Amino acid sequence: xxxxxxxxxxxxxxxxxxxxxxxxxxxxxxxxxxxxxxxxxxxxxxxxxxxxxxxxxxxxxxxxxxxxxxxxxxxxxxxxxxxxxxxxxxxxxxxxxxxxxxxxxxxxxxxxxxxxxxxxxxxxxxxxxxxxxxxxxxxxxxxxxxxxxxxxxxxxxxxxxxxxxxxxxxxxxxxxxxxxxxxxxxxxxxxxxxxxxxxxxxxxxxxxxxxxxxxxxxxxxxxxxxxxxxxxxxxxxxxxxxxxxxxxxxxxxxxxxxxxxxxxxxxxxx
Numbered sequence: 545x546x547x548x549x550x551x552x553x554x555x556x557x558x559x560x561x562x563x564x565x566x567x568x569x570x571x572x573x574x575x576x577x578x579x580x581x582x583x584x585x586x587x588x589x590x591x592x593x594x595x596x597x598x599x600x601x602x603x604x605x606x607x608x609x610x611x612x613x614x615x616x617x618x619x620x621x622x623x624x625x626x627x628x629x630x631x632x633x634x635x636x637x638x639x640x641x642x643x644x645x646x647x648x649x650x651x652x653x654x655x656x657x658x659x660x661x662x663x664x665x666x667x668x669x670x671x672x673x674x675x676x677x678x679x680x681x682x683x684x685x686x687x688x689x690x691x692x693x694x695x696x697x698x699x700x701x702x703x704x705x706x707x708x709x710x711x712x713x714x715x716x717x718x719x720x721x722x723x724x725x726x727x728x729x730x731x732x733x734x735x736x737x738x739x740x741x742x743x744x745x746x747x748x749x750x751x752x753x754x755x756x757x758x759x760x761x762x763x764x765x766x767x768x769x770x771x772x773x774x775x776x777x778x779x780x781x782x783x784x785x786x787x788x789x790x791x792x793x794x795x796x797x798x799x800x801x802x803x804x805x806x807x808x809x810x811x812x813x814x
């Protein structure tokens with residue numbers, strides 16, 4: 545009985561570190577990395593006491609933290625360690641596939657990323673997890689967009705939105721819709737992008753001012769710029785700038801400023 549309590553306590557400590565690290569991924573990536581490292585160290589120390597699935601989860605979380613920190617080579621090593629371990633829990637296996645795909649997206653291994661996401665999608669469908677499938681379809685769309693396969697990206701986004709329906713989580717509808725409109729603009733389908741943005745903007749406006757609303761205004765600016773409506777584009781850029789300028793400096797903000805500077809000063813003569 546004492547041994548059983550010890551095993552349960554060890555598993556709870558590892559799981560607690562993993563969950564705390566995951567919860568810190570947006571607000572405090574440094575804390576995420578620190579807690580993920582502790583989770584892996586403890587999981588390896590107690591590997592004879594905890595389920596293999598939990599050891600896989602710890603290494604996956606550590607790999608994701610390293611990926612977010614930009615330490616891609618170290619992340620590769622951590623995720624390979626996770627992949628070498630036996631795993632029975634389906635969500636744990638899916639999460640490993642998705643995190644590995646995200647790393648491969650970051651390192652431009654698009655074919656491999658897409659293949660792993662296709663496996664994850666099949667697993668979600670088999671488990672009847674429609675929400676998980678929609679999130680993974682959205683990630684597949686991002687991979688295909690950066691890969692230059694815009695038609696395949698659009699198919700993934702449309703599949704995700706079809707799965708979700710109007711009663712799905714608002715943030716997932718908004719982010720998937722945003723990514724789809726961005727792809728339509730890049731693909732030159734401006735009339736379709738205009739219609740899609742008009743349908744989706746009410747979902748975007750449900751959120752308080754923040755990065756999502758800024759990206760929505762940025763998306764509107766890019767659409768107006770593509771339509772050569774430069775005055776409207778500048779107004780949308782300025783709304784996005786007003787929000788993002790209050791955040792910590794980022795690559796996104798630098799890109800926004802660059803686009804604003806390149807915008808023609810007036811609309812072309814009709």
